[in-house]
Amino acid sequence: MPPEKRAAVPPERRAAVPPVTIADVARAAEVSTATVSHALNGTGRLGETTRRRVRELATALGYGAPRTAPTRTLGVAVTTFPGPWNYTEIAYFSRAVTAATAAAHAHGYALTTLPADRVADAAWHTLAVDGMLVIDSPPGDPMVRALRARGVPLVFDGAPGDARPGDHWVDNDHTATAREVLGHLRAAGARRIVLQAGSGGEHYARAIRAAYEEWCAEQGAPALVVDFDRDDAAGHAFDGLLDAGADAVYAVYDPGGHQLLAAARRHGLRVPDELLLVCASEDPAYERTDPPVTTVTLAPERSAREAVALLVALAEGTAAVPTGPVTVPAGLKVRASSRR
Incomplete structure (x- = not known):
């Protein structure tokens, strides 16, 4: 049976929820239990901002009262x-x-x-x-x-x-997915593949960039990276690499495909004849672009x-x-x- 079809567990079978403790308040406020005690009792040498914040947090968490259901x-x-x-x-x-x-x-x-x-x-x-x-x-x-x-x-x-x-x-296996995309572009004739890398600190962006750099080192190919900018609708970030002869782009964020198509038009490059493109996206609009864009679905x-x-x-x-x-x-x- 699929997990989403499992019956909910009745309340009587759930574990009892213990009351909020001073240690719970301390962890939530990221202070010591002594600081919580001073804040609640009006003692100690605490700044008024800290004292008020701890008191408000203790109240919000229900300290001193049974936890709600x-x-x-x-x-x-x-x-x-x-x-x-x-x-x-x-x-x-x-x-x-x-x-x-x-x-x-x-x-x-x-x-x-x-x-x-x-x-x-x-x-x-x-x-x-x-x-x-x-x-x-x-x-x-x-x-x-x-x-x-x-x-x-x-x-x-x-x-x-x-x-x-x-x-x-x-999660997905981002290393295997990146290698599949790069191998696909290589088989289509690409030799100077640009990665439009994620600009965030999340695992997704870091994993794909690491897989790309490792693959380039194995292939003896240059690692050509452009950082994603969500406000760069015209794709100006690609200009230097397109001028230098880049022949493929793997865009890892949703708007990247549209940005590259805009950059290609400005440079007079035909996709796919002169420039190949793959974009990680769930946007069905990529089925209707000119040309339709190859996508990675996660x-x-x-x-x-x-x-x-x-x-x-x-x-x-x-x-x-x-x-x-x-x-x-x-x-x-x-x-x-x-x-x-």
């Missing part, structure tokens, strides 16, 4: 980049969130989609969820640090930037369903959940942009 709510957020940006406008994240919502509902949970803006880190200390799905978490992720301190169950879509023993995540729907099933199992304590990665196969959809 499970909320039957899960959360999802993309924390790759700080600051406000609408990740639901990107096809991968939009499809992942939609699939995660359906899977959560099938398990009897609501799913709250949280904004990417991490400026107000205090919000993560009081978020009322039974578990959190975190997509593309980079190293030093403040939201993950706060939720770990509270003991909130976490499952990651994409290997976490600060993986710990016992973590759970769903199967966001399957990844989201697998991740929600893991998260529900952790939240309900239904069974032992294996740690480490659950690997979801990626796929190469070959179209005209990479065939000569």
Whole structure:
């Protein structure tokens, strides 16, 4: 039976939730238990800002009162980049969130989609969820640090930037996928392949760049890297390498294919006759570009369903959940942009 069809565990079978302790407040506030004690008792030499923050956090966590019952709510957020940006406008994240919502509902949970803006880190200390799905978490992720301190169950879509023993995540084999793409371009005649690399610190961007550089070293080919810029709609970042004779591009973020097509038009280069292109994207618009663009699908729907099933199992304590990665196969959809 698929995991999303499993019956929800009745409340009486779930483990009792212990009351919030002073140590819980200290972990969430990232201070010592002595600091918490001083803040709550009005003693010690604490700054007023620290004292107020600890008190407010203790209240929000329910210190001194029994913990509330499970909320039957899960959360999802993309924390790759700080600051406000609408990740639901990107096809991968939009499809992942939609699939995660359906899977959560099938398990009897609501799913709250949280904004990417991490400026107000205090919000993560009081978020009322039974578990959190975190997509593309980079190293030093403040939201993950706060939720770990509270003991909130976490499952990651994409290997976490600060993986710990016992973590759970769903991911693709990005090394194998990158090698498949590069081999495909090589077989089509490309010799100077540009990687439009990810500009974030998430595992996805780092893994593909490492695989590309290793492959280039094995092939005796130059490593030609352009950093992705989401505001570069005209693809000006490619200009220097196109002028220098680059004959293929592997773009690892969704808008990269459109950026390269725009750059090719400005340079008078025909795709695929003079320039080959592969883009990692779930956007169906690439089927209708001129020419249609070869894409890599990372199967966001399957990844989201697998991740929600893991998260529900952790939240309900239904069974032992294996740690480490659950690997979801990626796929190469070959179209005209990479065939000569």
